[in-house]
Amino acid sequence: KAGVTQTPRYLIKTRGQQVTLSCSPISGHRSVSWYQQTPGQGLQFLFEYFSETQRNKGNFPGRFSGRQFSNSRSEMNVSTLELGDSALYLCASRETVYYYNEQFFGPGTRLTVL
């Protein structure tokens, strides 16, 4: 099976712009989660989608949003970019949302905000 894929791998934007990142989960996986990784804050949970519904959300401002399509692919959007949004954005997929389901991570999208 192909792993989790994320596009694009690298992105450079300027302050005030918006950006959309894409994640394709492993075939058969219905849950997609997004995490932000920065040197200062480490890895932080953004949100999780399951069957096109957001089921859990981390502590991020409303500028961060996401969605999931019927084929389980997910996108996250960041509007009005700030310098502090520069980070590695990781997507993870799992089969379901039961107690323990291993989360498989993609390679990430490196976003740089200038």
Place this chain on the structure above:
Amino acid sequence: GEDVEQSLFLSVREGDSSVINCTYTDSSSTYLYWYKQEPGAGLQLLTYIFSNMDMKQDQRLTVLLNKKDKHLSLRIADTQTGDSAIYFCAETHGGQGNLIFGKGTKLSVKP
């Protein structure tokens, strides 16, 4: 509270054992995990332990859990240069499933 803490750096010689430590504060954590991140890559799940277990061994990896002290450790036997990476401890809470990570321990293995 939701806080997972790890020391930031560990340096060992090739062939030695590495022990990476982690403390967590949420006693309701159901599963505890160790992930590995190599440069330019995503996270790879190494192993996990259910909260009612004390120890789990998987080839060169041994996980020890002390629930009373909320302390988790990962021991890598016969550490190799290919083990150089950042290791993250993580926990989940109940049915939510989202991972709460420590800041990561950078393991450097010297030949």
